[in-house]
Amino acid sequence: MNFVATTTRDGGSNPSGDRRVRRTQAALARALLQLVEKQDLPRITVADVAERAGVSRSTFYDHYRDVHELAEVACTAMIDRLIEAIPTPRTVTPELGPDAIRSLEGFFASLAEHAGLYRALLGPQGSARVADHIRRRMTGVIHERLSEAVGEQGEQGEHAGLPPDLPPDVPAAFTAGALIGVASDWLERGCPRSPAEMAALTWPLIGALYRI
Structure with missing residues (x-):
């Protein structure tokens, strides 16, 4: 399932629609979805997601506070399409x-x-x-x-x-x-x-x- 998120760590949106930001967020979401199929969400760390997405931990924190916030964004975005x-x-x-x-x-x-x-x-x-x-x-x-x-x-x-x-x-x-x-x-x-x-x-x- 394709995923593009524009929510930043402060809960706002990225008004410029910067492609790099959206690509990074999409990569993080895909990485989480891949990891969550293999292990429970509480066991997944920021390091796990960052490594799978091919970014640094600091890059992860530029967008989300923690794995749970990323999971919430990914889940609600997909739910919007399902509804x-x-x-x-x-x-x-x-x-x-x-x-x-x-x-x-x-x-x-x-x-x-x-x-x-x-x-x-x-x-x-x-x-x-x-x-x-x-x-x-x-x-x-x-x-x-x-x-x-x-x-x-x-x-x-x-x-x-x-x-x-x-x-x-x-x-x-x-x-x-x-x-x-x-x-x-x-x-x-x-x-x-x-x-x-x-x-x-x-x-x-x-x-x-x-x-x-």
């Missing part, structure tokens, strides 16, 4: 069901690809920053699309069984929390089911929510 593919009420229809299931499968497959990283950051001793970012981003996307779906229902007479007076914030937060909970539990237990199985098991639950 866009999550099925929402606009796809909760029989004819679009297969596409929605494939989207869900892609979501779980992407989590499994870097399971070690996500497990460390979303587990009991994980990152509150990452968990909150995921919740907010996912809720926001679902809220936006749910609002569109309700608007379409008012114009077309029906849409996925949604009542016209449904406040989008509640089902959006509910759906986001449910998906995060399912994904976190699946990762914590070592991904015992395949992404395809998880998609097939999760989709009916989402469908049930929006066929009110």
Whole structure:
């Protein structure tokens, strides 16, 4: 998975878009993702990441305070792309069901690809920053699309069984929390089911929510 980050150690952004900075940050992120597949995140040191990325430790500290901050940036950047593919009420229809299931499968497959990283950051001793970012981003996307779906229902007479007076914030937060909970539990237990199985098991639950 390609990765480009522009977050600096002070939490701001690099306004100049300097290519060298972005290349270095991308190299550090790739190095971490490679290392985390072989050992637990808490055991990975700055020296490990710097060596794998081909940079000095001082260069690492020019961009991130520690390995955990780098992991948070890498995780949230990848999550932003995953969230866009999550099925929402606009796809909760029989004819679009297969596409929605494939989207869900892609979501779980992407989590499994870097399971070690996500497990460390979303587990009991994980990152509150990452968990909150995921919740907010996912809720926001679902809220936006749910609002569109309700608007379409008012114009077309029906849409996925949604009542016209449904406040989008509640089902959006509910759906986001449910998906995060399912994904976190699946990762914590070592991904015992395949992404395809998880998609097939999760989709009916989402469908049930929006066929009110």
